[in-house]
Amino acid sequence: MTIAVTAATGQLGTLVVDALLARTTPDQIVAIVRDAAKAEPLAAKGVDVRIAGYDDTAALEAALAGIDRVLLISGNEFGKRTQQHRNVIDAVIANDVSRVVYTSAPQVDTSTLPVAPEHLETEQYLASTAVDHVVLRNNWYHENYASAVETAAATGSVLTSAGDGRVASAARQDFAEAAAVILTTDGPVKRVYELAGDVAWTHDDLAAALSEVVGKPVSVANVSADEQSAILTSVGLDAGLIGFITGVDAGIKQGDLELATGELSSLIGRPTTPIVETLRSLA
Numbered sequence: 232m233t234i235a236v237t238a239a240t241g242q243l244g245t246l247v248v249d250a251l252l253a254r255t256t257p258d259q260i261v262a263i264v265r266d267a268a269k270a271e272p273l274a275a276k277g278v279d280v281r282i283a284g285y286d287d288t289a290a291l292e293a294a295l296a297g298i299d300r301v302l303l304i305s306g307n308e309f310g311k312r313t314q315q316h317r318n319v320i321d322a323v324i325a326n327d328v329s330r331v332v333y334t335s336a337p338q339v340d341t342s343t344l345p346v347a348p349e350h351l352e353t354e355q356y357l358a359s360t361a362v363d364h365v366v367l368r369n370n371w372y373h374e375n376y377a378s379a380v381e382t383a384a385a386t387g388s389v390l391t392s393a394g395d396g397r398v399a400s401a402a403r404q405d406f407a408e409a410a411a412v413i414l415t416t417d418g419p420v421k422r423v424y425e426l427a428g429d430v431a432w433t434h435d436d437l438a439a440a441l442s443e444v445v446g447k448p449v450s451v452a453n454v455s456a457d458e459q460s461a462i463l464t465s466v467g468l469d470a471g472l473i474g475f476i477t478g479v480d481a482g483i484k485q486g487d488l489e490l491a492t493g494e495l496s497s498l499i500g501r502p503t504t505p506i507v508e509t510l511r512s513l514a
């Protein structure tokens with residue numbers, strides 16, 4: 232069976248390829264990337280590297296020739312992603328690929344997160360086709376809090392407007408292993424997985440973890456969205472990024488990331504990595 236991974240040079244894609252290499256042989260893995268030079272380490276592992284950007288429909292169709300299963304890793308060019316993902320799905324259909332696995336976002340049908348609409352549109356497009364598909368709704372990465380480690384070390388504080396909202400984040404490595412499990416499973420799988428860490432934490436819990444990692448007390452500045460915007464403006468962040476951060480915190484506050492289903496630990500056969508462990512590795 233030949234398994235392709237798109238965005239294979241990204242942080243998640245690289246880990247997925249490694250997780251596949253632990254389960255199958257390099258000649259069964261195809262890395263679909265847009266940048267050949269960046270893919271040299273993948274080629275060195277014996278993986279077949281094919282070049283196709285998400286905007287290049289002809290290249291995508293050629294890259295998916297002879298593929299049995301593909302992991303479509305969502306892109307990171309906001310505003311362009313629905314069409315880009317559709318391009319990959321159309322190439323899947325053109326090549327009769329037997330299954331596509333898509334990395335989506337938690338509870339996309341109700342989520343208010345700024346990232347949700349393009350994921351929902353992609354899921355809806357998949358559902359409108361006859362293609363066998365599996366959706367991995369990945370919760371937040373622990374690694375999204377790398378900058379919180381730096382800030383906590385410098386200021387002893389973590390800023391949020393998420394109130395008591397909880398985040399069931401997990402390590403990228405755990406999501407990568409789950410994707411590899413699904414891609415190599417021959418038995419029945421579900422249509423939609425809500426993949427999340429075993430623990431849904433509040434920002435007080437995050438501060439406790441950060442405190443352990445940076446070795447000094449860390450407090451939470453839990454403010455309103457307006458206050459958060461003003462503080463972030465005063466330290467020079469641009470309006471677009473501030474809107475994204477406050478939008479994410481508003482989503483967290485209303486529970487968009489709180490669902491700890493246990494499905495991730497169940498797929499990877501072990502408890503998910505605690506956030507404190509990932510934060511320690513990032514410090």
Ligand SMILES: NC(=O)c1ccc[n+]([C@@H]2O[C@H](COP(=O)([O-])OP(=O)(O)OC[C@H]3O[C@@H](n4cnc5c(N)ncnc54)[C@H](OP(=O)(O)O)[C@@H]3O)[C@@H](O)[C@H]2O)c1
Nearest residue numbers: 238240241242243244265266284285305306307370371372
């Ligand atoms: N769950 C979360 O917390 C979270 C956080 C951030 C992002 N995400 C989503 O999960 C995806 C994977 O995460 P990640 O950490 O691996 O992100 P990443 O390291 O930023 O990787 C994004 C990948 O998308 C590829 N890509 C972007 N635009 C493309 C295009 N037009 N054509 C082909 N490839 C394109 C990039 O190619 P290059 O390698 O050539 O740059 C890169 O490999 C992200 O793209 C995003 O959709 C989720």
